[in-house]
Amino acid sequence: MRVIATAGHVDHGKSSLVLAITGTDPDRLAEEKERGLTIDLGFAFAELPSGETLGFIDVPGHKRFVKNMLAGVGSIDIALLVVAANEGWMPQTAEHVAILDLLDVPYGVVALTKADLVDTDTLDLARLEIADRVAATRLATWPVVPVDSRSGRGVDDVVVALDAVIQDAPPAADRGRPRLWVDRVFAAKGSGTIVTGTLVGGALHVDDEVRIEPHARAARVRAIESHGHRHDQIGPGARVALNLSGIDHHEVRRGDAIVKPDQFAVVATVDAHVQMLDNAALPRGAVTVHVGSGEHRARIRMLDEASQFARLQLDDALPFAPGDRLVLRSTGAQTTVGGAQVLDVLPARRTTDARARLALPLGARVMAACPWATDQELHRLGGPELSADDLVRDRIAVRIGEWLVSPAEVERVRELTVEAVRRATSESPGADLATTAALCAVDTARLRAALQGETRVVVERDLIRDASAAAVTQDPAAIAFIDALAARPFDPPSPGELDVSPAVVRALVSAGAVVMLDGIAFDSAALDQARRIVAKTVARGNALTVSAARELLGTTRKYAVPMLTRFDAEGITRRRGDERIAGPRAADWA
Numbered sequence: 001m002r003v004i005a006t007a008g009h010v011d012h013g014k015s016s017l018v019l020a021i022t023g024t025d026p027d028r029l030a031e032e033k034e035r036g037l038t039i040d041l042g043f044a045f046a047e048l049p050s051g052e053t054l055g056f057i058d059v060p061g062h063k064r065f066v067k068n069m070l071a072g073v074g075s076i077d078i079a080l081l082v083v084a085a086n087e088g089w090m091p092q093t094a095e096h097v098a099i100l101d102l103l104d105v106p107y108g109v110v111a112l113t114k115a116d117l118v119d120t121d122t123l124d125l126a127r128l129e130i131a132d133r134v135a136a137t138r139l140a141t142w143p144v145v146p147v148d149s150r151s152g153r154g155v156d157d158v159v160v161a162l163d164a165v166i167q168d169a170p171p172a173a174d175r176g177r178p179r180l181w182v183d184r185v186f187a188a189k190g191s192g193t194i195v196t197g198t199l200v201g202g203a204l205h206v207d208d209e210v211r212i213e214p215h216a217r218a219a220r221v222r223a224i225e226s227h228g229h230r231h232d233q234i235g236p237g238a239r240v241a242l243n244l245s246g247i248d249h250h251e252v253r254r255g256d257a258i259v260k261p262d263q264f265a266v267v268a269t270v271d272a273h274v275q276m277l278d279n280a281a282l283p284r285g286a287v288t289v290h291v292g293s294g295e296h297r298a299r300i301r302m303l304d305e306a307s308q309f310a311r312l313q314l315d316d317a318l319p320f321a322p323g324d325r326l327v328l329r330s331t332g333a334q335t336t337v338g339g340a341q342v343l344d345v346l347p348a349r350r351t352t353d354a355r356a357r358l359a360l361p362l363g364a365r366v367m368a369a370c371p372w373a374t375d376q377e378l379h380r381l382g383g384p385e386l387s388a389d390d391l392v393r394d395r396i397a398v399r400i401g402e403w404l405v406s407p408a409e410v411e412r413v414r415e416l417t418v419e420a421v422r423r424a425t426s427e428s429p430g431a432d433l434a435t436t437a438a439l440c441a442v443d444t445a446r447l448r449a450a451l452q453g454e455t456r457v458v459v460e461r462d463l464i465r466d467a468s469a470a471a472v473t474q475d476p477a478a479i480a481f482i483d484a485l486a487a488r489p490f491d492p493p494s495p496g497e498l499d500v501s502p503a504v505v506r507a508l509v510s511a512g513a514v515v516m517l518d519g520i521a522f523d524s525a526a527l528d529q530a531r532r533i534v535a536k537t538v539a540r541g542n543a544l545t546v547s548a549a550r551e552l553l554g555t556t557r558k559y560a561v562p563m564l565t566r567f568d569a570e571g572i573t574r575r576r577g578d579e580r581i582a583g584p585r586a587a588d589w590a
Contacts, residue, residue: 001053001227001238002166003198004108005073007100008082009090010061013113015042016149017082018058021159022046026058039065041072041183043196043239045227048163053227055239056080057183057198061092066336070099070327071183071254071293075198078169079108080162081139085126085146086117089133095336098277101137102339103325107169108142109161110134115146115154172237175384177263178202179319180240181292182212182256185249191223193249195258197293199240204258205233212247213257213266214316219244255294257319264319265345265380271303271354272326272340274310280337282307283330287337289314290327297331303351309358310340311347320345321383322362344369345381362386363396371409372446374402401449413440413450421457421464430465430512432570434588462528465512478504482513482523489526490555490563517562530563534580535572535589543579 006014015038018026026042027033042058059072073079079100083093100108112126127144134140145161147154180197188194204210208221223243224231234240242258276282282300289298289312296314303309312326324342329335346369348354357368366382367373373381375388388404391397397404416439420431437447444462451459458467481500485492495505505521508514515522530553537552538544544552550560564580567573571585 001055002078002169002172003055003057003076003237003239004078004080004162005057005076006059006080006082007069007073007096008061009084009087009092009096010037010063012061012082012084012087012090012093013111013149014038014061014080014082015058017080017111017113017147017155017158018042018044018056020149020152020155022056026056037062040068045239046159048159048166050163050167052163052166054162054166055198055227057239061096063092063095063334066092066095066329066334067290067295069096070290070295073099073103073105074290074292074294075181075200077106077172078162078165079105080158081108081110081142082113083110083126083130084114085112085123086114088126089129094133097134097137097139098336099327100139102275102277102327102336104138104341106138107165108139109158109165110139110142110144111158112144112146114148116148116151172200172235174202174236176202177379177384178204178236178258178260179264179292180204180242180258181294182252182258183254183293185252185254187249188243191243193219193244193247193252194241195244195252195256196239196241197258199234199238200236202260203233203235204240204242206231209261210244210258211261212244212252213259213264213319216266217247217251219247219258255292255296257292259319262376263380264321266317266319267345268314268317269311269347270314270320270342271309271311271344271347271358272342273308273358274302274328274338274340276307276338277336280335282310282328282337283332286331287312288329288331289340290329291318291320291324294318295329300328303354303358309343309355311354312340322365322381323383346370363391363394367391367397367404367406371406372403372442373397373405375404378404400452403446403449405450410450413442413447414454414456416440417447417451417454417464418456421466424465430460430463433459433462433464434585435570436464460512461525463512463524466510475504475507477501478508478513481505481508481521485514485521485523486526489523489529490553491559492520492522492526495521517566520559520562522563527563527566531567531570531572531589534564534567535582535586538573538580538582539586539590541582543576543581544573545579549580 008014015026022044024044026044032039038060044056046054048054057072059069143161145158147158179201180199182195182197184196186194210219222245224234225241226238287300289296296316298312298314301311320342326340328338330337343358348357417436420436424431433444437444457464515524515527568575571583573580574583
């Protein structure tokens with residue numbers, strides 16, 4: 001199935017032409033039939049000569065119902081513009097064409113309706129006017145077909161033209177992440193909640209778990225119907241009715257989006273490239289943003305003097321993707337003023353950073369927004385078409401474990417880490433892993449990953465030390481001393497007891513294998529063990545005296561006091577009188 005939306009001025013014959021092609025009157029509301037005026041979206045289907053099924057979305061042409069028109073064209077890539085030959089170009093013709101152009105609708109047909117009401121010269125003038133009006137838009141290449149819906153003359157020609165356009169247009173893209181902008185919601189007796197829309201981006205299957213955005217309401221696809229037929233699955237490009245379980249129809253509205261969990265960045269703020277219509281002024285502050293089938297209030301802030309880039313802050317968080325097309329309308333005058341294309345779904349906080357980022361190609365833009373990206377995050381922020389292999393090939397990212405990382409980020413983390421190791425004191429011969437990770441604004445797993453292959457430092461346990469001291473731990477005397485300390489972790493023997501030379505002790509301290517506290521040599525792994533034991537105790541709300549710590553660790557005051565003093569300095573504990581309570585870093589070790 002291919003879906004096509006109508007467009008054009010009120011009373012130019014959109015609904016009549018759809019009726020003539022499909023045999024179905026798309027005006028479904030009693031008020032529409034009484035007034036002879038399309039108010040809301042209508043739907044009809046036809047079989048084309050090629051065998052393709054064509055689904056029509058008929059939109060209202062009156063200026064009061066532009067928001068309903070926008071709900072119908074937000075997810076289509078083929079349109080049928082209707083212009084009456086006896087009236088020619090009219091205000092809503094102009095606005096509808098501007099909207100189709102802003103949405104970058106690439107394919108379509110122009111139907112020159114009511115052709116029997118005018119003579120040949122008038123018909124030719126109407127053709128020339130249309131060609132002139134659309135010359136600077138995407139519609140410039142669309143065929144113009146005269147037609148009269150009442151007599152039927154030219155209806156077959158319109159169908160043939162539509163069929164040819166559809167054959168030329170590429171099939172709807174399947175990117176593996178479906179999105180359906182809801183345009184109708186109702187409750188069916190015995191079935192529950194039904195939503196309809198045009199499916200884009202991927203397939204949906206019966207029993208799929210989905211989310212309704214905004215607000216991430218969960219539901220399950222109970223049944224799928226398209227053009228009166230039930231399906232176990234349905235691909236992109238089709239008009240679809242979904243029977244949803246787990247959600248009431250009052251909880252869903254037009255403009256909501258049906259997506260699969262964790263496939264999109266669901267955000268309220270995006271940075272976008274803005275295109276203003278000629279002679280239109282961008283409203284200050286507030287604007288109405290139309291995306292998919294919905295309208296949303298938003299605040300807009302220009303990011304550059306040339307007014308090319310803007311930040312949009314919507315009232316609702318929606319599943320956006322780079323490349324999404326938006327229509328901007330003034331909230332006061334209710335007129336279309338321009339459009340926008342989403343560039344960044346994770347905008348930089350600072351305006352200067354945002355401007356620099358928006359000038360980058362998509363891959364570099366995503367890596368700037370998320371310097372440590374998993375494959376899932378890469379697809380969520382940039383779309384499945386953004387290839388990790390291409391980013392690595394183009395040196396925009398490097399693969400480190402489960403992450404794609406920007407080379408600049410790897411360099412930044414490594415340089416900060418090397419500097420932290422250099423600044424370590426003699427009693428702390430290396431830099432603490434967790435402290436250094438916080439300094440680098442990453443977690444410890446990312447820090448370990450970034451340091452893989454770094455020759456200047458070595459990570460041992462939870463300490464980062466200078467790599468130049470690596471050989472000492474292979475010395476037999478050093479190995480024997482470390483084994484002795486490990487055998488008595490919390491009451492370690494002194495180097496003198498074991499006849500270990502001061503040079504070996506200094507080398508082990510430099511290597512990070514041994515930590516000196518008040519002249520006492522502790523195995524660094526044992527000290528880490530003590531940290532965890534103490535942190536877990538105080539993190540539960542228990543206070544520790546020196547006596548309690550001594551019993552907890554199975555040691556004496558001689559060894560407990562220097563360890564607790566170190567933990568105070570590290571923020572794992574905090575002294576309160578004669579007791580120790582949880583410090584700000586207790587949770588890191590608990």
